Amino acid sequence: MSELKTAEQHNAPFVGKSDLHEHTVDFNNYLRRCVFVLIAVLCAVSLMLVASYLPSERFDWPAKVAMILAIACTNAFVVAGFLMHLISEKKMIYTLLAFTAFFFVGLIGLTVWAMQDFPAGTVTH
Amino acid sequence: MEIPYAVHPRPDTGIYNAKVGIWLFLASEVMLFGALFSAYVLIRVGTPPGEWPHGWQNVTLGTLNTLVLAVSAITTLMAWVACKVRQFGKFKFFHACTLLLALAFLCIKGFEYYDHLTHYEIHLTAGSNAGGSIADGHFAGAIYVNPLTKEQVETKSFCGMSFATVAGGVTNNYELASVTIDGRYVNNEQQLIDLRSQKEVQETELKIPRSQIKDMQSYGPWHNDYLALYFTMTALHALHILGGSIVIGYLWGPGRKLWKVDPEHFTNRVEVSGLFWHFVDLVWIFLFPVLYLM
Numbered sequence: 001m002s003e004l005k006t007a008e009q010h011n012a013p014f015v016g017k018s019d020l021h022e023h024t025v026d027f028n029n030y031l032r033r034c035v036f037v038l039i040a041v042l043c044a045v046s047l048m049l050v051a052s053y054l055p056s057e058r059f060d061w062p063a064k065v066a067m068i069l070a071i072a073c074t075n076a077f078v079v080a081g082f083l084m085h086l087i088s089e090k091k092m093i094y095t096l097l098a099f100t101a102f103f104f105v106g107l108i109g110l111t112v113w114a115m116q117d118f119p120a121g122t123v124t125h
Numbered sequence: 126m127e128i129p130y131a132v133h134p135r136p137d138t139g140i141y142n143a144k145v146g147i148w149l150f151l152a153s154e155v156m157l158f159g160a161l162f163s164a165y166v167l168i169r170v171g172t173p174p175g176e177w178p179h180g181w182q183n184v185t186l187g188t189l190n191t192l193v194l195a196v197s198a199i200t201t202l203m204a205w206v207a208c209k210v211r212q213f214g215k216f217k218f219f220h221a222c223t224l225l226l227a228l229a230f231l232c233i234k235g236f237e238y239y240d241h242l243t244h245y246e247i248h249l250t251a252g253s254n255a256g257g258s259i260a261d262g263h264f265a266g267a268i269y270v271n272p273l274t275k276e277q278v279e280t281k282s283f284c285g286m287s288f289a290t291v292a293g294g295v296t297n298n299y300e301l302a303s304v305t306i307d308g309r310y311v312n313n314e315q316q317l318i319d320l321r322s323q324k325e326v327q328e329t330e331l332k333i334p335r336s337q338i339k340d341m342q343s344y345g346p347w348h349n350d351y352l353a354l355y356f357t358m359t360a361l362h363a364l365h366i367l368g369g370s371i372v373i374g375y376l377w378g379p380g381r382k383l384w385k386v387d388p389e390h391f392t393n394r395v396e397v398s399g400l401f402w403h404f405v406d407l408v409w410i411f412l413f414p415v416l417y418l419m
Binding site: 025026027030031034037038041042045048049051052064065068069071072075076079080083084090091092093096097099100103104107108110111112114115 | 138139140144145148149151152155156159160162163164166167170171184188191192195196198199202203206207209210212215400403404406407410411413414418419
């Protein structure tokens with residue numbers, strides 16, 4: 001069996017500081033970004049907990065569910081945007097995600113649609 | 126054999142191949158979890174009002190696990206950043222933190238599972254107990270007796286499914302004589318559905334003779350639709366945590382050899398494993414409110 005090696009052999013071996021790649025990544029800048037994300041996640045989790053314990057007399061169940069899901073989506077956006085670098089990704093990734101979103105919405109949409117399609121005589125709640 | 130574009134971006138896509146690969150894989154994962162979430166929506170909406178369990182999960186532990194995963198996502202990112210700025214010591218530190226946090230997550234999840242599996246709902250025979258028709262609580266012990274020798278054996282250990290089976294019959298020549306749980310009596314199952322609205326639940330040690338037990342069942346995935354969904358979704362998620370930990374553990378351990386040969390290639394591997402880890406965190410961001418709060 002032939003030996004596995006990468007196509008970019010000119011890049012190896014690494015000794016000391018690399019001069020082959022530009023390192024535009026700033027460690028401290030990322031650390032600050034991570035602290036920001038952690039604070040955002042902490043806030044989101046706290047808000048979700050508060051929303052779930054809101055008095056049922058004043059907030060009906062659908063409103064609470066909508067609030068919790070909106071906060072969860074915001075939380076997910078922060079994590080995906082900053083930790084997965086989705087706010088500054090290549091077009092290829094966005095295209096791929098657009099297809100994923102299309103099929104995901106279709107999956108959930110078909111489920112919701114199916115819930116309205118009862119056989120004749122079905123007792124609904 | 127050469128692996129093309131493992132380090133440098135492919136001209137037409139603008140990114141290296143492994144990154145395209147992991148995003149395609151994550152797209153398939155979205156559909157996998159999406160199917161489970163759609164099953165949840167279907168069952169949740171189809172359940173009559175007042176019959177969906179509330180307060181069955183330990184919100185404190187769920188919140189703790191959310192924070193554990195959030196911090197682990199950050200340590201994963203910082204491990205990649207450390208590779209980018211060529212600080213291998215920091216990479217090892219951050220990835221070790223990620224592994225420890227993953228272990229903490231799994232331990233907390235394991236504790237939650239154990240708590241459910243040792244929690245029993247015992248239906249009592251009609252009129253056998255003035256306290257109520259259902260005893261609900263955590264397993265504390267059981268006494269078995271040998272009908273021939275009258276020898277009694279007391280066990281404090283949890284016996285899982287076999288325990289529920291034993292409750293209905295004989296095993297190893299011993300018959301169940303009584304079950305002890307730390308719990309309470311209730312009159313109907315409705316009182317067990319919404320635990321969140323009940324301010325304080327007084328639990329005492331209840332010793333229930335075999336003659337009073339009609340049937341008993343632990344709060345496993347077989348108990349009801351909610352727990353079936355809970356165990357399926359969280360177990361699948363936990364498997365992803367385990368899989369991600371193995372990959373991260375490999376990069377932290379034997380896989381680190383690549384760093385000395387081709388650090389940029391190694392950094393790309395760390396980035397790809399990090400993307401998977403962030404996805405696992407994203408799934409939990411939705412699992413937590415859906416299963417613990419709603």
